[in-house]
Amino acid sequence: MYNHIFVCPMCNWQSNPNITxxxxxxxNNPLQIKYILNTNSSKIFSYLKNISVMSPISDLSKYISLGEGNTPTIRLNNIFADLNISLNAKLEFLNPTGSFKDRGSSMMLSMLKQMGVENIVEDSSGNAGGSISAYSSRAGINAHIFVPKSAPKPKVDQIKIYGAKTHSIDGTRDETTSAAEKFVKEKGFVYASHNLNPYFLEGTKITGYEIYDYFKNDMPDHIVIPVGNGSLYIGIWKAFRELQDSGLSLKFPKLHAIQTENVMPIVSSFTGNKWNTSYAKPTIAGGIAVSKPPRIFEIMKVIKDSKGTATSINESEISEYQIELAQKEGIYCEPTCATSFAAIPKLVEGNVISPGEKVLIPITGFGLKDTAPNM
Ligand SMILES: [Zn+2]
Incomplete structure (x- = not known):
């Protein structure tokens, strides 16, 4: 008996939970979870003392955790001292494998364990692969991770050391996905795609609950997030909506989606400019190098509902702000996340962020996991 169903966010088609x-x-839109019963998850998220978190996990003995979540929020007073904004960072790179993806992996692997799954397949260019490899080993589930040959070595090494079978594909990110899907069909294994699996989104969602728990009646005016597949972006907004539905009155922040100019389907859709996958170029922001985001409908809906925007950053700005953040604040973030910092002066200049407003940036991944910028 589940406390939730699967629902299509685009056409409202519904189904009982089914791992395949x-x-x-x-x-054909990816699915989300809709709760039909209120279940008490207070034992799992006990640090959120006054909030009831909607969670699909019913068998706590199958809960797979490495101590993810409950990440600190700190003030950043130096990097934009001249811009007259109140800047805060939520340190998501302090999760167990160095990225926010651990939140999604914990929830997804817990549900896979609960459903008796033994073998999974995933495709990733880095953070999600390392995270799913770690949580699979914790769960005693065999993981096959498909990676493009171009993935950074530190990230591939991380996938390997946790014990996942790594399949290196000599092709693009999209061809890597196709190879994983073919393998799933041949072997009859479960495709635990972090882009598509609705339980992964339920894990990244917890970030939004923590943001509310920290700021409460003094919520940020803006949250600035790098967006590729959008699991953090969609997840944070889902949390805010669930909190509102539970009867809390909260001030919704505007959620801004940041991309690199080299891969910008979301920004193009927002601005109405023509873009297709053939325009995609290599980027150092590997975490958002997604030319065809499966959840683009949901991402665009969050931009609209939260009154957010979408902005693109060029490659040299990414390295520049990655170094700037390290030298002004002592934080070594991955290039993907440096896009959010590079976006701040543009958002201020464009009057999207006004003087005195409060801004939050989740630092999504650790710089040590990627190739260092030229210095
Ligand atoms: Zn549908």
């Missing part, structure tokens, strides 16, 4: 079902059978 990743897309709507009517319109």
């Amino acid at each position: 079902l990743l897309r709507c059978q009517e319109c």
Whole structure:
């Protein structure tokens, strides 16, 4: 008996939970979780003392955790001292494998364990692969991770050391996904795609609950997030909506989606400019190098509902702000996350962020996991 169903966010098609079902059978959009019963998750998220978190986990003995979540929020007073904004960072790189993806992996692997799954397949260019490899080893589940040959060595090494079988594909990110899907069909294993699996989103969602728990009646005016597949972006907004539905009155921040100019389907959709996958170029921001985001409908809806924006950053700005953040604040973030910092002066200049407003940036991943910038 589950406390939730699967629902299509685009056409509202519904189904009972089924681990092999990743897309709507009517319109092909990836699915989300909708709760039909309120279950008490206070034992799992005990640090959120006054908030009831909606969670799909019913068997606490199958809860797979490495101590993820409950990350600190700190003030950043130096990097934009001249801009007259109140800047805060939530240190998501302090999760067990060095990125926010651990939140999604914990929830997804807990549900896979609960459903008796023994073998999974995933494709990733880095952070999600390392994270799913770690949580699979913790769960005693065999993981096959497909990676493009171009993935940074530290990230591939991390996938390997946790024990996942790594399949290196000599091709693009999209070809790596195709190879993983073919392998799933051949072997009959479960495709535990972090882009598509609705439980992964339920894990990244917890970030939003923590943001509310920290700021409460003094929520940020803006949250600035690098967006590739959008699991953090969509997840944070889902948390805010669930908190509102539970009867809390909260001030919604505007959620801004940041991309690199080299891969910018979301920004193009927001600005109405033509863009297709053939325009994609290599980028140092590997975490957001997603030319065809499966959840683009949901991402665009969050931009609209939160009154957010979408902004693109060029490659040299990414390295520049990665170094700037390290030298002004002592934080070594991955290039993907440096896009959020590079976006701040643009958002201020464009009057999207006004003087005196409060801004939050989740630092999504640790710089040590990637190739260092030229200095
Ligand atoms: Zn649908």
